[in-house]
Amino acid sequence: MDLLVKLHRLFLKAENLLLSGLLLSLILIAVTQVAMRNVFGGGLLWADAYTRISVLWLAMLGAMIGSRRQNHLAIDVIVRFLPARWKTIATRLSNGVTSLICFAAAWFSWDFLARESAYADIAFANIPNWWCEAIIPAAFFVIALRYGVAAILPQNQPV
Known part of the structure:
Protein backbone atom coordinates (compact mmCIF):
# COMPACT_ATOMS: atom_id res chain seq x y z
CA MET A 1 0.00 0.00 0.00
CA ASP A 2 2.85 2.36 0.82
CA LEU A 3 4.28 1.75 -2.66
CA LEU A 4 0.94 2.70 -4.26
CA VAL A 5 0.81 5.94 -2.28
CA LYS A 6 4.36 6.81 -3.36
CA LEU A 7 3.57 6.00 -6.99
CA HIS A 8 0.42 8.11 -6.79
CA ARG A 9 2.34 11.07 -5.38
CA LEU A 10 4.99 10.66 -8.08
CA PHE A 11 2.25 10.65 -10.74
CA LEU A 12 0.73 13.84 -9.28
CA LYS A 13 4.11 15.56 -9.27
CA ALA A 14 4.74 14.45 -12.85
CA GLU A 15 1.35 15.89 -13.84
CA ASN A 16 2.18 19.23 -12.24
CA LEU A 17 5.67 19.30 -13.72
CA LEU A 18 4.42 18.45 -17.20
CA LEU A 19 1.73 21.12 -17.01
CA SER A 20 4.17 23.77 -15.77
CA GLY A 21 6.87 22.87 -18.28
CA LEU A 22 4.42 22.79 -21.15
CA LEU A 23 2.96 26.17 -20.21
CA LEU A 24 6.42 27.74 -19.96
CA SER A 25 7.50 26.27 -23.29
CA LEU A 26 4.28 27.46 -24.94
CA ILE A 27 4.82 30.98 -23.69
CA LEU A 28 8.47 30.95 -24.75
CA ILE A 29 7.73 29.61 -28.25
CA ALA A 30 4.79 31.98 -28.78
CA VAL A 31 6.76 35.06 -27.70
CA THR A 32 9.74 33.97 -29.81
CA GLN A 33 7.48 33.42 -32.80
CA VAL A 34 5.89 36.86 -32.50
CA ALA A 35 9.28 38.54 -32.03
CA MET A 36 10.78 36.73 -35.01
CA ARG A 37 7.85 37.64 -37.24
CA ASN A 38 8.03 41.29 -36.26
CA VAL A 39 11.82 41.60 -36.42
CA PHE A 40 12.84 39.18 -39.16
CA GLY A 41 9.62 38.89 -41.14
CA GLY A 42 9.34 35.15 -40.52
CA GLY A 43 9.35 32.65 -37.72
CA LEU A 44 9.83 29.06 -36.80
CA LEU A 45 8.13 26.71 -39.25
CA TRP A 46 6.90 24.33 -36.56
CA ALA A 47 5.85 26.91 -33.94
CA ASP A 48 2.20 27.26 -34.98
CA ALA A 49 1.62 23.49 -34.93
CA TYR A 50 3.45 23.23 -31.60
CA THR A 51 1.26 25.99 -30.17
CA ARG A 52 -1.97 24.29 -31.26
CA ILE A 53 -0.88 20.93 -29.88
CA SER A 54 0.35 22.50 -26.64
CA VAL A 55 -3.05 24.09 -26.08
CA LEU A 56 -4.67 20.66 -26.49
CA TRP A 57 -2.23 19.15 -23.97
CA LEU A 58 -2.73 22.04 -21.53
CA ALA A 59 -6.50 21.63 -21.72
CA MET A 60 -6.36 17.88 -21.12
CA LEU A 61 -3.79 18.14 -18.33
CA GLY A 62 -5.85 20.92 -16.76
CA ALA A 63 -8.92 18.67 -16.88
CA MET A 64 -6.94 15.89 -15.22
CA ILE A 65 -5.81 18.22 -12.44
CA GLY A 66 -9.35 19.58 -12.07
CA SER A 67 -10.66 16.04 -11.65
CA ARG A 68 -7.98 15.33 -9.06
CA ARG A 69 -9.09 18.27 -6.93
CA GLN A 70 -12.81 17.95 -7.68
CA ASN A 71 -12.63 21.49 -9.14
CA HIS A 72 -14.75 20.87 -12.18
CA LEU A 73 -17.84 22.40 -13.65
CA ALA A 74 -20.87 20.76 -12.18
CA ILE A 75 -24.58 21.40 -12.14
CA ASP A 76 -25.24 20.78 -8.47
CA VAL A 77 -28.14 23.09 -7.68
CA ILE A 78 -30.34 20.25 -6.51
CA VAL A 79 -27.54 18.49 -4.60
CA ARG A 80 -26.90 21.60 -2.51
CA PHE A 81 -30.36 21.45 -0.99
CA LEU A 82 -30.39 17.74 -0.21
CA PRO A 83 -29.92 16.37 3.30
CA ALA A 84 -26.36 15.22 4.08
CA ARG A 85 -27.11 11.52 3.59
CA TRP A 86 -28.75 12.08 0.20
CA LYS A 87 -26.08 14.56 -0.79
CA THR A 88 -23.42 11.85 -0.36
CA GLY A 96 -20.03 7.15 -11.07
CA VAL A 97 -21.90 8.45 -14.11
CA SER A 109 -10.81 8.59 -28.48
CA TRP A 110 -8.59 5.49 -28.43
CA ASP A 111 -10.39 4.35 -31.58
CA PHE A 112 -9.84 7.82 -33.07
CA LEU A 113 -6.15 7.57 -32.19
CA ALA A 114 -5.87 4.17 -33.89
CA ARG A 115 -7.41 5.60 -37.04
CA GLU A 116 -5.09 8.63 -36.90
CA SER A 117 -2.04 6.39 -36.66
CA ALA A 118 -3.14 4.60 -39.84
CA TYR A 119 -3.01 7.90 -41.76
CA ALA A 120 0.61 8.49 -40.70
CA ASP A 121 0.31 12.28 -40.95
CA ILE A 122 3.13 14.37 -39.48
CA ALA A 123 2.34 17.17 -37.02
CA PHE A 124 5.74 18.86 -36.95
CA ALA A 125 9.45 17.92 -36.74
CA ASN A 126 8.72 14.35 -37.94
CA ILE A 127 6.40 13.77 -34.96
CA PRO A 128 3.28 11.85 -36.01
CA ASN A 129 -0.10 13.45 -35.38
CA TRP A 130 -1.26 10.52 -33.29
CA TRP A 131 1.57 11.03 -30.80
CA CYS A 132 0.35 14.57 -30.25
CA GLU A 133 -3.25 13.42 -29.86
CA ALA A 134 -2.39 10.55 -27.48
CA ILE A 135 -3.16 12.82 -24.53
CA ILE A 136 -6.89 12.62 -25.31
CA PRO A 137 -7.57 8.96 -24.42
CA ALA A 138 -4.93 9.03 -21.68
CA ALA A 139 -6.50 12.04 -19.97
CA PHE A 140 -10.04 10.69 -20.25
CA PHE A 141 -8.85 7.37 -18.79
CA VAL A 142 -7.19 9.10 -15.82
CA ILE A 143 -10.25 11.28 -15.24
CA ALA A 144 -12.51 8.21 -15.44
CA LEU A 145 -10.37 6.40 -12.88
CA ARG A 146 -10.42 9.36 -10.51
CA TYR A 147 -14.19 9.71 -10.66
CA GLY A 148 -14.62 5.97 -10.36
CA VAL A 149 -12.52 5.96 -7.20
CA ALA A 150 -14.42 9.00 -5.88
CA ALA A 151 -17.71 7.15 -6.47
CA ILE A 152 -16.55 4.14 -4.48
CA LEU A 153 -14.38 5.50 -1.67
CA PRO A 154 -15.64 7.66 1.19
CA GLN A 155 -15.38 11.38 0.49
CA ASN A 156 -12.66 12.07 3.06
CA GLN A 157 -10.11 9.78 1.39
CA PRO A 158 -7.02 11.51 -0.03
CA VAL A 159 -6.97 11.60 -3.82
Whole structure:
Protein backbone atom coordinates (compact mmCIF):
# COMPACT_ATOMS: atom_id res chain seq x y z
CA MET A 1 0.00 0.00 0.00
CA ASP A 2 2.85 2.36 0.82
CA LEU A 3 4.28 1.75 -2.66
CA LEU A 4 0.94 2.70 -4.26
CA VAL A 5 0.81 5.94 -2.28
CA LYS A 6 4.36 6.81 -3.36
CA LEU A 7 3.57 6.00 -6.99
CA HIS A 8 0.42 8.11 -6.79
CA ARG A 9 2.34 11.07 -5.38
CA LEU A 10 4.99 10.66 -8.08
CA PHE A 11 2.25 10.65 -10.74
CA LEU A 12 0.73 13.84 -9.28
CA LYS A 13 4.11 15.56 -9.27
CA ALA A 14 4.74 14.45 -12.85
CA GLU A 15 1.35 15.89 -13.84
CA ASN A 16 2.18 19.23 -12.24
CA LEU A 17 5.67 19.30 -13.72
CA LEU A 18 4.42 18.45 -17.20
CA LEU A 19 1.73 21.12 -17.01
CA SER A 20 4.17 23.77 -15.77
CA GLY A 21 6.87 22.87 -18.28
CA LEU A 22 4.42 22.79 -21.15
CA LEU A 23 2.96 26.17 -20.21
CA LEU A 24 6.42 27.74 -19.96
CA SER A 25 7.50 26.27 -23.29
CA LEU A 26 4.28 27.46 -24.94
CA ILE A 27 4.82 30.98 -23.69
CA LEU A 28 8.47 30.95 -24.75
CA ILE A 29 7.73 29.61 -28.25
CA ALA A 30 4.79 31.98 -28.78
CA VAL A 31 6.76 35.06 -27.70
CA THR A 32 9.74 33.97 -29.81
CA GLN A 33 7.48 33.42 -32.80
CA VAL A 34 5.89 36.86 -32.50
CA ALA A 35 9.28 38.54 -32.03
CA MET A 36 10.78 36.73 -35.01
CA ARG A 37 7.85 37.64 -37.24
CA ASN A 38 8.03 41.29 -36.26
CA VAL A 39 11.82 41.60 -36.42
CA PHE A 40 12.84 39.18 -39.16
CA GLY A 41 9.62 38.89 -41.14
CA GLY A 42 9.34 35.15 -40.52
CA GLY A 43 9.35 32.65 -37.72
CA LEU A 44 9.83 29.06 -36.80
CA LEU A 45 8.13 26.71 -39.25
CA TRP A 46 6.90 24.33 -36.56
CA ALA A 47 5.85 26.91 -33.94
CA ASP A 48 2.20 27.26 -34.98
CA ALA A 49 1.62 23.49 -34.93
CA TYR A 50 3.45 23.23 -31.60
CA THR A 51 1.26 25.99 -30.17
CA ARG A 52 -1.97 24.29 -31.26
CA ILE A 53 -0.88 20.93 -29.88
CA SER A 54 0.35 22.50 -26.64
CA VAL A 55 -3.05 24.09 -26.08
CA LEU A 56 -4.67 20.66 -26.49
CA TRP A 57 -2.23 19.15 -23.97
CA LEU A 58 -2.73 22.04 -21.53
CA ALA A 59 -6.50 21.63 -21.72
CA MET A 60 -6.36 17.88 -21.12
CA LEU A 61 -3.79 18.14 -18.33
CA GLY A 62 -5.85 20.92 -16.76
CA ALA A 63 -8.92 18.67 -16.88
CA MET A 64 -6.94 15.89 -15.22
CA ILE A 65 -5.81 18.22 -12.44
CA GLY A 66 -9.35 19.58 -12.07
CA SER A 67 -10.66 16.04 -11.65
CA ARG A 68 -7.98 15.33 -9.06
CA ARG A 69 -9.09 18.27 -6.93
CA GLN A 70 -12.81 17.95 -7.68
CA ASN A 71 -12.63 21.49 -9.14
CA HIS A 72 -14.75 20.87 -12.18
CA LEU A 73 -17.84 22.40 -13.65
CA ALA A 74 -20.87 20.76 -12.18
CA ILE A 75 -24.58 21.40 -12.14
CA ASP A 76 -25.24 20.78 -8.47
CA VAL A 77 -28.14 23.09 -7.68
CA ILE A 78 -30.34 20.25 -6.51
CA VAL A 79 -27.54 18.49 -4.60
CA ARG A 80 -26.90 21.60 -2.51
CA PHE A 81 -30.36 21.45 -0.99
CA LEU A 82 -30.39 17.74 -0.21
CA PRO A 83 -29.92 16.37 3.30
CA ALA A 84 -26.36 15.22 4.08
CA ARG A 85 -27.11 11.52 3.59
CA TRP A 86 -28.75 12.08 0.20
CA LYS A 87 -26.08 14.56 -0.79
CA THR A 88 -23.42 11.85 -0.36
CA ILE A 89 -25.43 9.37 -2.40
CA ALA A 90 -26.13 11.91 -5.15
CA THR A 91 -22.47 12.93 -5.29
CA ARG A 92 -21.33 9.32 -5.54
CA LEU A 93 -23.90 8.63 -8.23
CA SER A 94 -22.79 11.70 -10.14
CA ASN A 95 -19.14 10.64 -9.84
CA GLY A 96 -20.03 7.15 -11.07
CA VAL A 97 -21.90 8.45 -14.11
CA THR A 98 -19.07 10.88 -14.86
CA SER A 99 -16.62 7.98 -14.65
CA LEU A 100 -18.65 5.91 -17.10
CA ILE A 101 -18.92 8.82 -19.54
CA CYS A 102 -15.17 9.45 -19.34
CA PHE A 103 -14.43 5.74 -19.87
CA ALA A 104 -16.62 5.89 -22.99
CA ALA A 105 -14.81 9.02 -24.16
CA ALA A 106 -11.46 7.29 -23.55
CA TRP A 107 -12.63 4.27 -25.54
CA PHE A 108 -13.84 6.30 -28.51
CA SER A 109 -10.81 8.59 -28.48
CA TRP A 110 -8.59 5.49 -28.43
CA ASP A 111 -10.39 4.35 -31.58
CA PHE A 112 -9.84 7.82 -33.07
CA LEU A 113 -6.15 7.57 -32.19
CA ALA A 114 -5.87 4.17 -33.89
CA ARG A 115 -7.41 5.60 -37.04
CA GLU A 116 -5.09 8.63 -36.90
CA SER A 117 -2.04 6.39 -36.66
CA ALA A 118 -3.14 4.60 -39.84
CA TYR A 119 -3.01 7.90 -41.76
CA ALA A 120 0.61 8.49 -40.70
CA ASP A 121 0.31 12.28 -40.95
CA ILE A 122 3.13 14.37 -39.48
CA ALA A 123 2.34 17.17 -37.02
CA PHE A 124 5.74 18.86 -36.95
CA ALA A 125 9.45 17.92 -36.74
CA ASN A 126 8.72 14.35 -37.94
CA ILE A 127 6.40 13.77 -34.96
CA PRO A 128 3.28 11.85 -36.01
CA ASN A 129 -0.10 13.45 -35.38
CA TRP A 130 -1.26 10.52 -33.29
CA TRP A 131 1.57 11.03 -30.80
CA CYS A 132 0.35 14.57 -30.25
CA GLU A 133 -3.25 13.42 -29.86
CA ALA A 134 -2.39 10.55 -27.48
CA ILE A 135 -3.16 12.82 -24.53
CA ILE A 136 -6.89 12.62 -25.31
CA PRO A 137 -7.57 8.96 -24.42
CA ALA A 138 -4.93 9.03 -21.68
CA ALA A 139 -6.50 12.04 -19.97
CA PHE A 140 -10.04 10.69 -20.25
CA PHE A 141 -8.85 7.37 -18.79
CA VAL A 142 -7.19 9.10 -15.82
CA ILE A 143 -10.25 11.28 -15.24
CA ALA A 144 -12.51 8.21 -15.44
CA LEU A 145 -10.37 6.40 -12.88
CA ARG A 146 -10.42 9.36 -10.51
CA TYR A 147 -14.19 9.71 -10.66
CA GLY A 148 -14.62 5.97 -10.36
CA VAL A 149 -12.52 5.96 -7.20
CA ALA A 150 -14.42 9.00 -5.88
CA ALA A 151 -17.71 7.15 -6.47
CA ILE A 152 -16.55 4.14 -4.48
CA LEU A 153 -14.38 5.50 -1.67
CA PRO A 154 -15.64 7.66 1.19
CA GLN A 155 -15.38 11.38 0.49
CA ASN A 156 -12.66 12.07 3.06
CA GLN A 157 -10.11 9.78 1.39
CA PRO A 158 -7.02 11.51 -0.03
CA VAL A 159 -6.97 11.60 -3.82
